[in-house]
Amino acid sequence: MRRPAKSYSFEFKLALVERFLEGEIGLDLAVEAGLSTPELLRKWVRAYRQEGADALRPKPKGRPRRPDAPTQARALIARKADFPLPVLLQVAGLPRSTFFYHQARLQAPDPRDALKVAVTEIFKRNHGRYGHRLLHTELVRQGWTLAKKTVLKLMRLLALVCKVRRKKCYNSFRGEKAPLPPTF
Secondary structure, three states, X not given: OOOOOOOOOHHHHHHHHHHHXXXXXXXXXXXXXXXXXXXXXXXXXXXXXXXXXXXXXXXXXXXXOOOOHHHHHHHHHHHOOOOOHHHHHHHHXXXXXXXXXHHXXXXXXXXXXXXXXXXXXXXXXXXXXXXXXXXXXXXXXXXXXXXXXXXHHHHHHOOOOOOOOXXXXXXXXXXXXXXXXXXX
8 A cells, every 4th residue: 555645845855955965865864854765855856956946846736727718708809909810819829719609609699688687577576575486486487497596596697685584494492491300
């Protein structure tokens, strides 16, 4: 069974490498520092000699984050009048087909526009007292086919907050506990 990989701080690595470069023996340093193998210290020294102290810093984990394509497409649409499109696409690193896909989606009408109007109209007609459950029931009566969560998401998107909260379940406890009778 393998032990989990241990990570070492930048300062720890740098101190060991500097001691090694001053002339101390690598095997003794590795044993003293509790390294699993002296090869680890040799690897740090090699990296330090090639790239400097920054090579000993921890590398970022995972895939590098890229800006999302819709945001890039919006920025390119704004700059399209000033610069040629191929140049903008090359600078942004965005494929041509991806740009045109997002441009079409941004300019297309909202497919849920009629539903948003219906939700807002029902909500206002009932003076903000309908929550997502009653709104869903009313929409189904009107002929819409949709899930309750869709109504909930639309209410959050449209910032529609119900004025009335559901009543709490009945709980008979009202204060301190009574003392137990002596028979118990």
